[in-house]
Amino acid sequence: MFPAIIKFQNYGQQVVEAAKYIGQGSAVTSDHSNRLPITVQYPYEKNLPSERFRGRIHFEFDKCIACEVCVRVCPINLPVVDWIFMKEVKKKKLRSYTIDFGVCIFCGNCVEYCPTNCLSMTEEFELSSYDRHELNRDQTALGRIPLSASQDVSIQLVSNSTNFLEKKKFVSEKT
Numbered sequence: 709m710f711p712a713i714i715k716f717q718n719y720g721q722q723v724v725e726a727a728k729y730i731g732q733g734s735a736v737t738s739d740h741s742n743r744l745p746i747t748v749q750y751p752y753e754k755n756l757p758s759e760r761f762r763g764r765i766h767f768e769f770d771k772c773i774a775c776e777v778c779v780r781v782c783p784i785n786l787p788v789v790d791w792i793f794m795k796e797v798k799k800k801k802l803r804s805y806t807i808d809f810g811v812c813i814f815c816g817n818c819v820e821y822c823p824t825n826c827l828s829m830t831e832e833f834e835l836s837s838y839d840r841h842e843l844n845r846d847q848t849a850l851g852r853i854p855l856s857a858s859q860d861v862s863i864q865l866v867s868n869s870t871n872f873l874e875k876k877k878f879v880s881e882k883t
């Protein structure tokens with residue numbers, strides 16, 4: 709008789725513990741069911757890059773003095789600066805400037821140290837290509853005004869807000 713009572717007590721404790729774990733699991737599930745999905749339907753929706761996002765480099769040919777500081781500070785000596793020395797005015801004249809984005813690690817050193825600020829990092833990140841040689845951009849391609857996700861009318865922007873209510877309002881306005 710005595711062992712049967714102990715067995716019954718153990719069984720009761722196990723039932724209580726199981727109910728506790730089921731309750732905890734259900735609480736986690738219901739907590740997640742109140743959250744909005746964080747996935748983005750790219751390319752129809754895009755997240756706005758953060759303010760200091762390091763995307764495609766923009767280059768201003770007219771401001772470049774061909775000093776090659778960008779080459780020296782680049783961890784892989786990447787920018788190719790082609791110039792000639794003009795004896796009459798004792799000055800360098802820039803002929804071409806290229807950066808290969810297939811190799812660039814987007815560290816931003818060149819932008820940071822350029823003395824004339826002719827380099828800048830943009831929020832453009834869609835650089836994929838079927839041909840890696842297309843990623844080698846010359847001064848014309850580098851000088852192109854960057855595409856901005858916020859100005860792309862063909863896509864819907866997803867708020868970066870972490871505030872649940874703000875995000876919910878943003879999504880309900882879209883639908």
Ligand code: SF4
Binds near residue numbers: 777
């Ligand atoms: S550091 Fe700036 S100014 Fe000097 S070569 Fe590079 S891009 Fe041109």
Ligand code: SF4
Binds near residue numbers: 785786811814817
């Ligand atoms: S971002 Fe970095 S890796 Fe790319 S060109 Fe500039 S210094 Fe070199």
